Structure formats: C-alpha cells, structure tokens
Amino acid sequence: MIDRVSGVPAYRQVASDLRNKIQAGQYAAGDKLPSERQLIVDYGVSRITIREAIGLLRAEGIVTAEHGKGLYVRAGVSVVRLSRSRLSRAARQDNQAFFLGDAEANAFKPTVQTTVRIEEAGLEHADALGIEPGSPVLVRDRVMSADGVVVQLATSRLPRDLTEGTQIEQGDTGAGGIHARLEEAGVVLHHHRESVATRMPTAEEAVLLQLPPGVPVLAVRRTTYDTTGRAVEVNDMTLVGNRYELVYDIPAD
Amino acid sequence: MIDRVSGVPAYRQVASDLRNKIQAGQYAAGDKLPSERQLIVDYGVSRITIREAIGLLRAEGIVTAEHGKGLYVRAGVSVVRLSRSRLSRAARQDNQAFFLGDAEANAFKPTVQTTVRIEEAGLEHADALGIEPGSPVLVRDRVMSADGVVVQLATSRLPRDLTEGTQIEQGDTGAGGIHARLEEAGVVLHHHRESVATRMPTAEEAVLLQLPPGVPVLAVRRTTYDTTGRAVEVNDMTLVGNRYELVYDIPAD
DNA sequence: GAGTGGTCTAGACCACAAG
DNA sequence: TTGTGGTCTAGACCACTCA
The missing domain is CATH 3.40.1410.10 (Chorismate lyase-like)
Incomplete structure (x- = not known):
C-alpha cells in the first residue's frame, strides 16, 4: 500500500489514501474509520506514522477522533x-x-x-x-x-x-x-x-x-x-x- | 519546568510555556526559538513530546519550522x-x-x-x-x-x-x-x-x-x-x- | 474486559542550511 | 562538517467507552 521509494513520506501517503477514500464516498460523513491498530496492519507502518497521517486529516477538519470510541469522518455541520x-x-x-x-x-x-x-x-x-x-x-x-x-x-x-x-x-x-x-x-x-x-x-x-x-x-x-x-x-x-x-x-x- | 502530577499533558505544558513567552514578547516576531534538541534539555522531555508541542503552535499559526534552519515566531504578514x-x-x-x-x-x-x-x-x-x-x-x-x-x-x-x-x-x-x-x-x-x-x-x-x-x-x-x-x-x-x-x-x- | 485513542520514551537515519 | 528539522520504529502505560 505504501510506496517506499517514491520519496513521498509514508504518513502523507496514508493521509492521501484515506482522504481519497473519504472523498470517493467509501467512508461517508459520520462513518467510523478503521482503528489506529487496524491501520497499522493495513498500511504496514508504525503507530506514530499512522497518527501523523490522522493528524493531517484532523488539521484539515475532515476527521475527528473520539477517545475510547474511534475515528470518524466529520459530519457536515448545519451552516x-x-x-x-x-x-x-x-x-x-x-x-x-x-x-x-x-x-x-x-x-x-x-x-x-x-x-x-x-x-x-x-x-x-x-x-x-x-x-x-x-x-x-x-x-x-x-x-x-x-x-x-x-x-x-x-x-x-x-x-x-x-x-x-x-x-x-x-x-x-x-x-x-x-x-x-x-x-x-x-x-x-x-x-x-x-x-x-x-x-x-x-x-x-x-x-x-x-x-x-x-x-x-x-x-x-x-x-x-x-x-x-x-x-x-x-x-x-x-x-x-x-x-x-x-x-x-x-x-x- | 514540567509539572508531572498536574494531569496536564507535558506537550501542552510545553506549548503553553512557549506561547506565553511569545505573547510576552520574550520571543518577538521573526525570532528564532531554541532548537528541538535544546528544548528537549530545557523541558526534560522526549523529542516526540517537543514535536507535539511545536505541532500545536504551528497549527495555531504562531510558529513556523524551516528545515535545516530552525523554529521561528511567525512574522506578521501585511494584510x-x-x-x-x-x-x-x-x-x-x-x-x-x-x-x-x-x-x-x-x-x-x-x-x-x-x-x-x-x-x-x-x-x-x-x-x-x-x-x-x-x-x-x-x-x-x-x-x-x-x-x-x-x-x-x-x-x-x-x-x-x-x-x-x-x-x-x-x-x-x-x-x-x-x-x-x-x-x-x-x-x-x-x-x-x-x-x-x-x-x-x-x-x-x-x-x-x-x-x-x-x-x-x-x-x-x-x-x-x-x-x-x-x-x-x-x-x-x-x-x-x-x-x-x-x-x-x-x-x- | 476488550478495544479505542492519548501520551510518552529512547533511539535511528535522512534532507536541508550554513559556515 | 555541524546543526537543524523531517521521518520513522518498536515498544509502553494511561484514560476513556461500551458491552
């Protein structure tokens, strides 16, 4: 899943992949993402790397983390x-x-x-x-x-x-x-x-x-x-x- | 420098301390902050913890990092x-x-x-x-x-x-x-x-x-x-x- | 109790900037 | 060459949620 020779940092590749899946509707608003431990297995990288990827998506405002529950695609708020x-x-x-x-x-x-x-x-x-x-x-x-x-x-x-x-x-x-x-x-x-x-x-x-x-x-x-x-x-x-x-x-x- | 029993995460304490110093003018706009390695010594925490603290300040837009140079207080931009x-x-x-x-x-x-x-x-x-x-x-x-x-x-x-x-x-x-x-x-x-x-x-x-x-x-x-x-x-x-x-x-x- | 994210450690190697 | 931030690993313990 991760291209180790592209020069693109692994955490960015993970973030891009998740971002694409969210934008493609594979994960919809409010959906739960795989847990950090699952993502570690899925992408074959360390937890820190996964957390950095998630950190990017959180900074972009498209993912939220709920302690003890999981990662969620941020639901659209009523404007x-x-x-x-x-x-x-x-x-x-x-x-x-x-x-x-x-x-x-x-x-x-x-x-x-x-x-x-x-x-x-x-x-x-x-x-x-x-x-x-x-x-x-x-x-x-x-x-x-x-x-x-x-x-x-x-x-x-x-x-x-x-x-x-x-x-x-x-x-x-x-x-x-x-x-x-x-x-x-x-x-x-x-x-x-x-x-x-x-x-x-x-x-x-x-x-x-x-x-x-x-x-x-x-x-x-x-x-x-x-x-x-x-x-x-x-x-x-x-x-x-x-x-x-x-x-x-x-x-x- | 870090209160280990307060329940406040170390990285937040570091971030608050640096934020206060910046707001107090101890570090002015454009000034260089101590390097990550120096901050590790100053606060007695690991590099990951320092980097999480810096990450907070970067997300707030008050600090920028320049690869190979150092950390800087973001200069005000002309509006x-x-x-x-x-x-x-x-x-x-x-x-x-x-x-x-x-x-x-x-x-x-x-x-x-x-x-x-x-x-x-x-x-x-x-x-x-x-x-x-x-x-x-x-x-x-x-x-x-x-x-x-x-x-x-x-x-x-x-x-x-x-x-x-x-x-x-x-x-x-x-x-x-x-x-x-x-x-x-x-x-x-x-x-x-x-x-x-x-x-x-x-x-x-x-x-x-x-x-x-x-x-x-x-x-x-x-x-x-x-x-x-x-x-x-x-x-x-x-x-x-x-x-x-x-x-x-x-x-x- | 089992699973989740939150925090933290002690390392390592790399890429970049500057003297 | 030295010092900087960037990336990454393999662990560990904690706090929270939910069954």
Missing part, C-alpha cells in the same frame, strides 16, 4: 447563513437581538451571557472609535450559545458619553437593542462597516468555543457610524468558522 | 484590505481588473494566469445560476499572484448563451472585464451577493497557495444578478486567510 442586509433600521436589532432572530429562523435554542463594564480606551479601540486613548469606554461582552453550544463571541465598545444613563449600560438593552437606544438618544445611524478576516482560534477561544482542531474562526469587526461620520460603536465578533456563512448584498451601481 | 463597495458600476472592474487595481494600491507586482473552458453545469452551479443541469457553462479559472506568491484563486461561471461570441470567452476580457462586456451585450447588472465562509484549505489548495500549516482560507462566492433577477455570473474565490480582510459597507436604513 447558518447570516444576511447582513438585515442590519437595516427597518429590521432593527443589535447583535444580540439579531442572534435571537436567527435562533427563531434556524430553530435552535439561544442563550446569551452578557457582562458589562467600563474601561479606558486602548490605542486600537480609541483609533477605531476616533476618541482619545484613555477615554472611558462602555464594553459589552457577550457569549452566545445555540442549544448549549457556544457559537459566537461578541464584544461591543461605545464611547461612554453616548451610553451614560441609557439602558445600553444594562445587561438587557431592551427591544431593538443598542442601536434603538442610541437613536432614542438622538444619534442618527448612517451606516455600518464590516471587516471580515479569518484565522485559527487563540487557545482561549478554542476552549470557549469548544473548537475541535482544524476549525478556523471568522473575525468580524463591525463599526457603526452616525450621520456626522462619527464611529459610535465597534463590535468585535468571533464566529465558529464551520457554522457560519456571512451574506452581503452589494448594489451594482 | 490587504479589499473594499467590496468598489464593485460598483462607476468603479467597474471584474475580479481580475479588481485584483490589478489592488496591486496598484498596495504596491505589489501582480500576475494572473487564466484558463477558459466550457463545461456542462453540475447540480450545484446549475442551481446557483438558475439554469438546467447539463446546460453549457463558460468557466474562467484564474490563479492570481502577488510578487510571485499565489494569493488568490478564482473561478467564474456564466451561462454559455450570455458569453458566446463575446470577449468573455477570451483570456483577456478587456477594459472593465466581464461585467463591462455583459453590459455591452445588453445585460443590466443589478446587484452582487457575496457569501463569505472560512475553512482549512484542501490539500490541493495548500499546495497551490503555498500555505503553511495553520493558515485557513476565505471562501467567497459572489453571485451577480441582473435587473430581471437572473443570476448571470457565479464567482468562487479562495483567498489566503492571513493576507486578506474583506470590507463591506452596509447602509443603516
């Missing part, structure tokens, strides 16, 4: 489409309410844990909000779960002078969320700018989001501007990569 | 911001021209390799284009490089009846690209819909994009619609995750 045009005033909702709306649309049980605090703006967030470093900033930290599984982290930052005395500083911001409260306070929202990047999770995120190896995250920073061009909110969101898809509509003219 | 509002008619450019424009803005030397072919629509693309499976589809495959490094793959698909006899079927689509040629042919573009997801690269993509381990990709599907609501182009793009950031503007109302 949630987030249509960002719903950020419009007509469908007013802050990210939390947004998340709750998604829950309804996608039939999962949502949970949101919120903590609110005030901090001094660091360089990065001061720059993003166009305020002086050290100015007071209201910070809303949210951990969002679907059916008990954490799927999204979000941290909103707003200049404190916009939020003082409003419901934004409460755990529950009320119907319509942060944006509705801002407009009630006389801030007229003009547009949002979302910046989307991807990376591997940090060690903490991997724990919080219960991420298996081989699953990247989407890092979205949404900055909301009012009609005077001032940034009134910066929302940093971390989404589990294999569960989300962001959809944007862009006019052609 | 290219792609503002998607530039898809407007006023700034007309297809993805290739778009890419060339970016090159100018970001001072890198662009190269684009294009292949054109005709295929029968599969289920997925037929659905995306709203045509019958098996209908002829024009496919434009592009491999885009910056300073010789492949940074983006793109595959456009258009119903053949829209492209027959136009410059879209040539390697070079001319000024303004695909979209300009479509409008010349009487197709009035209405809007684009971009769907953004992230995942680990496939084995082929990892080779093509010369991706080190631990770097995910952004998978963007842009569907372009005309004023009759018909999908006229589906463009599947794969972007190197640590080099791109996508920026979208969303009106508040």
Whole structure:
C-alpha cells in the first residue's frame, strides 16, 4: 500500500489514501474509520506514522477522533447563513437581538451571557472609535450559545458619553437593542462597516468555543457610524468558522 | 519546568510555556526559538513530546519550522484590505481588473494566469445560476499572484448563451472585464451577493497557495444578478486567510 | 474486559542550511 | 562538517467507552 521509494513520506501517503477514500464516498460523513491498530496492519507502518497521517486529516477538519470510541469522518455541520442586509433600521436589532432572530429562523435554542463594564480606551479601540486613548469606554461582552453550544463571541465598545444613563449600560438593552437606544438618544445611524478576516482560534477561544482542531474562526469587526461620520460603536465578533456563512448584498451601481 | 502530577499533558505544558513567552514578547516576531534538541534539555522531555508541542503552535499559526534552519515566531504578514463597495458600476472592474487595481494600491507586482473552458453545469452551479443541469457553462479559472506568491484563486461561471461570441470567452476580457462586456451585450447588472465562509484549505489548495500549516482560507462566492433577477455570473474565490480582510459597507436604513 | 485513542520514551537515519 | 528539522520504529502505560 505504501510506496517506499517514491520519496513521498509514508504518513502523507496514508493521509492521501484515506482522504481519497473519504472523498470517493467509501467512508461517508459520520462513518467510523478503521482503528489506529487496524491501520497499522493495513498500511504496514508504525503507530506514530499512522497518527501523523490522522493528524493531517484532523488539521484539515475532515476527521475527528473520539477517545475510547474511534475515528470518524466529520459530519457536515448545519451552516447558518447570516444576511447582513438585515442590519437595516427597518429590521432593527443589535447583535444580540439579531442572534435571537436567527435562533427563531434556524430553530435552535439561544442563550446569551452578557457582562458589562467600563474601561479606558486602548490605542486600537480609541483609533477605531476616533476618541482619545484613555477615554472611558462602555464594553459589552457577550457569549452566545445555540442549544448549549457556544457559537459566537461578541464584544461591543461605545464611547461612554453616548451610553451614560441609557439602558445600553444594562445587561438587557431592551427591544431593538443598542442601536434603538442610541437613536432614542438622538444619534442618527448612517451606516455600518464590516471587516471580515479569518484565522485559527487563540487557545482561549478554542476552549470557549469548544473548537475541535482544524476549525478556523471568522473575525468580524463591525463599526457603526452616525450621520456626522462619527464611529459610535465597534463590535468585535468571533464566529465558529464551520457554522457560519456571512451574506452581503452589494448594489451594482 | 514540567509539572508531572498536574494531569496536564507535558506537550501542552510545553506549548503553553512557549506561547506565553511569545505573547510576552520574550520571543518577538521573526525570532528564532531554541532548537528541538535544546528544548528537549530545557523541558526534560522526549523529542516526540517537543514535536507535539511545536505541532500545536504551528497549527495555531504562531510558529513556523524551516528545515535545516530552525523554529521561528511567525512574522506578521501585511494584510490587504479589499473594499467590496468598489464593485460598483462607476468603479467597474471584474475580479481580475479588481485584483490589478489592488496591486496598484498596495504596491505589489501582480500576475494572473487564466484558463477558459466550457463545461456542462453540475447540480450545484446549475442551481446557483438558475439554469438546467447539463446546460453549457463558460468557466474562467484564474490563479492570481502577488510578487510571485499565489494569493488568490478564482473561478467564474456564466451561462454559455450570455458569453458566446463575446470577449468573455477570451483570456483577456478587456477594459472593465466581464461585467463591462455583459453590459455591452445588453445585460443590466443589478446587484452582487457575496457569501463569505472560512475553512482549512484542501490539500490541493495548500499546495497551490503555498500555505503553511495553520493558515485557513476565505471562501467567497459572489453571485451577480441582473435587473430581471437572473443570476448571470457565479464567482468562487479562495483567498489566503492571513493576507486578506474583506470590507463591506452596509447602509443603516 | 476488550478495544479505542492519548501520551510518552529512547533511539535511528535522512534532507536541508550554513559556515 | 555541524546543526537543524523531517521521518520513522518498536515498544509502553494511561484514560476513556461500551458491552
């Protein structure tokens, strides 16, 4: 099974072979792969070599290992489409309410844990909000779960002078969320700018989001501007990569 | 250095320790880490254990290994911001021209390799284009490089009846690209819909994009619609995750 | 209890980079 | 030539799952 003279490392050959079998449907999503010990026999290589091959497939996100049970072809996860045009005033909702709306649309049980605090703006967030470093900033930290599984982290930052005395500083911001409260306070929202990047999770995120190896995250920073061009909110969101898809509509003219 | 009774695997302890030192600045971006043999001595564990620890850090994308040289803290890469509002008619450019424009803005030397072919629509693309499976589809495959490094793959698909006899079927689509040629042919573009997801690269993509381990990709599907609501182009793009950031503007109302 | 993956050891030889 | 990471072996014991 393994070509010893090709120059291709044995573990890569094993990985390729298993990958091909998975893609060919010989092992379907959710199927159990042969055990490590069986693979050792099948391919005639050592356990370390088999584990390196499996490690590749796990890093690619196509195989998962369950301790005491076996190796499985990762089942496709249901992807949630987030249509960002719903950020419009007509469908007013802050990210939390947004998340709750998604829950309804996608039939999962949502949970949101919120903590609110005030901090001094660091360089990065001061720059993003166009305020002086050290100015007071209201910070809303949210951990969002679907059916008990954490799927999204979000941290909103707003200049404190916009939020003082409003419901934004409460755990529950009320119907319509942060944006509705801002407009009630006389801030007229003009547009949002979302910046989307991807990376591997940090060690903490991997724990919080219960991420298996081989699953990247989407890092979205949404900055909301009012009609005077001032940034009134910066929302940093971390989404589990294999569960989300962001959809944007862009006019052609 | 290693706590043998904590229950935390040695390789995780080693990884955490190195990660902390990197984050604390003890090893800066681009710095060389101690060699594997040195780490064996430092932590008093076997080479396999050290290599598993390094493997974690490589999967996280914060360390790279260079054969024969050593281990290095991955240097930050310059990120290219792609503002998607530039898809407007006023700034007309297809993805290739778009890419060339970016090159100018970001001072890198662009190269684009294009292949054109005709295929029968599969289920997925037929659905995306709203045509019958098996209908002829024009496919434009592009491999885009910056300073010789492949940074983006793109595959456009258009119903053949829209492209027959136009410059879209040539390697070079001319000024303004695909979209300009479509409008010349009487197709009035209405809007684009971009769907953004992230995942680990496939084995082929990892080779093509010369991706080190631990770097995910952004998978963007842009569907372009005309004023009759018909999908006229589906463009599947794969972007190197640590080099791109996508920026979208969303009106508040 | 039997089988699974998780962790770990002490070696070995190879390919690559650099002085 | 020396030192580096890359690959590989033949074991060992552990923790977990399930019958």
